[in-house]
Amino acid sequence: MVQRCKGFRDLSPEEMIRFRFIEQVSRDCCLKWGCLEVKTPTLEYLHLFTSTGTLTPGMLGKAYSFLDWDGWSGQRVVLRPDGTIPVARFYIDNMVEKGLAKLFYVTNIFRFEETGKEARERWQGGVELIGVNSPLADVELIIMALGVLTSIGIKDVELRLSHAGLIRGLLSKLGLSPQEQARIFDQILDGDTEALARIKSEKPKLGKALTSLLGLKGKSSGILKNLKALFNHSLPELEPHIDNFINIVDLLETAGYRYQIDITSGRGFEYYTGIISQLFVGAEKVGGGGRYDALIPLMGGGDIPASGFALYFDSLMDLVKPAMLSRPLTQRILIKAEPEVVRHGFDIARHLHEAGYVAELQLEGQEPADLRWILEVRSKAPLFVLTDRLKHKTFGIKTASEVLKLLGEGDADKDSIA
């Protein structure tokens, strides 16, 4: 009857090796770009996520919200459904006086999924760059994310770009009420790819412009420049967004990065206001991010712009092959201590740990398995017998320091006693 919760997963020792590898590489890369690491609580107040008015009801309806033991006022708490908003809350709480901040995190997020076949808990690592609004900042984040993936050893990453400002600007031109605009934007964000197409048919006058913009796909800034020339007069409100988009892709081209422009893809980016980037390996989405300049103002943190990205560890773990994993730096040693000298067994284990080895005492029924070294601790001379199972050699040794010396020489060809 023992079972784990529906929709939640265990991470086995083998999966944890891959998880820690991704986490370590992500952390190393981001710290080298000047990021500082933060952790935020698993529980947050629900109103942290509702107060901005940016998250869709569909997304919020999937948050695990409940009344905790302090909830007599009706104040609900949630299991963190999003990685960015808690970091923005942390910034407002603790760092708003410091201005620019580059914050890195690894966290789990929780969203209900009806069938229980998909994960309800997901892991992600991300960076939030708060306090600056420039194409250079947007491009630095994209290059940082791509750098992490390269360092992990993942190849053939496709970068897809869209622009939330452009989509919102487009919707504002359709003559819809603010509520209707919000509804359509929600539908797009909730993954309804037909939402824009349906409006298009209802507004034939805008058909041409919409067809061009909605079908916008390309691999260079040229296509954006062409569109700008075409619609500069009929849709001048879109110009700042197109210019911003052009600046960003020009910088990416200058830096030697390739990308794909796909304007309609925006799912899961509720609070974004500018560039939206998505990272794919084949059909698998492994990360994404973008600019969200309105979020911190809406949270009451002042007029502070921000952007960020997150990499999806669950997807990346499936892509990490054993060959990509770093080889363990330590050698493992199994210590067999006779009962009367078990204290010496613990002593030599301590010496080995201090020297950087993985060493463990043999427990009842434990087989050497894939360990290379076995160290017998005896009550009579020789006090230590070290067996190299790889080279089938055995050494009689008098002292602990000699054991360390011999191990330090690795598989040097010493005279063995067998």
Next chain:
Amino acid sequence: MPIKIALPKGRLLAETATLLRRADWGLGSYHEAARLYRLKSARFPQLSAKVFHERDIPIQVAIGNYDLGICGLDWVEELLAKYPSSALVKVKNLGYGGGVLYLVGSKSEGASSVEKIRARPGVICIASEYPNLAESLALYLRLKQFSIFPLWGGADVYPPESADLALITGKTGQKSFDYDLVSVSNVRSYSTFLIANKGSWETKDLSELLGSIEDGLPLSEKHPPSSEVARVPVAARHPFSNQAVEDTVRLALPDGHQQEPTVSLLNGAGIWVEDYPSPTGNRRPAVNLDGVVVKVIRPQDMPLQVANGNFDLAITGKDWVREHLYQFPSSPVVELLNLKFGRVKIVAVVSQDLPVSDIYSLRQFSSEQLRPLRVASEYVNIADKFARDNHLGMYRIIPTWGASEAFLPEDADLLIENTQTGRTIAKHNLKIIDTIGQSSACLIGNISVACSSRKKARIDSIIKALRVTVGDS
């Protein structure tokens, strides 16, 4: 193959009984005067029926205790709003017992549109018997900060002083509501539905039953609409808020069967409440004390309301205070006075047929079961703590809304219930295996609310008068 159906009591009973009579089910004892919970069909020998509070039916069908159920779609949606993967199939709209869920606010407070509500600063409080739907609605309306007060009843009396809005039921096209309320949003319409357990729907042959219901439907749809609900006369509405709020003591009195002893107690203390109990359902009666206003609400809802500062004093039961404090240990609610009436025991009950005589044998019984122990109770937090403290292993709490004793033995293994004499328990072939605690009526207050000296004097005066009356000097 046996088929089980959960049928409603209360507001839907008469029309459901008419439908099933037309369908010729032969459920002779399914009528308002009967007090039988378990029924057999004369026409379908494989069919057994049980009568529940309407709100219990979607839960009973979803967890698989019943193949079919008949209840209002409002309660189905309330369950699905929080548990969308519930194993429920909405089979057929039966067309009667319809209504609309309205989000209402106070006309005098300007709560006439969603935009006006959304523009209000601070936390928007919504009171409702439908807390899950209220939460979904708050998210849908993008309210920036909201609190939901789950209620057992009487939501329409909460705005504007005790909540900003209430999610309540009304008639289709209803324009005006009691207590100066106005519709902010027409949330959804509902009517009576035939529902099925998903597993039963996919595996059992229910066609004969469904066909008979189809046969009964056209006639049932001709059933005359139910009569107008008695409206509270305008003159009887006591203005709860039109007084000096700072110094006014807000007193909550219970509805239901505790009204008579409450009246006796109050009268003994020299407190006279006009139109209480009210034949028209007036929930804002007048009182003969200066600077005191009264609202009549469910005793179950009082601790949460006192905790939130919506009332200064309330007469409720110790059982509901305990239930509240088990859920919210940091609540500022305190018992001020034991009022000594309405004495009941809270007990753990099992079927006489179960080989269980105490908590130890219950634990043994629970450990031998392949399925989780099913614990039914109106007191979900007391029941949960009882199961936890007594190491009942795998268990599942089934919330109930009345007539809980009928759940044993088919639909639950253990019942946490209150009893005065134990006679009802014995009548249902049940036995008490443990007494969890005693309860009686009590006066409660809020320890963390600061108030003026004038108001404090008024509160102290009421407590003193009641203390003398109950002989607790």
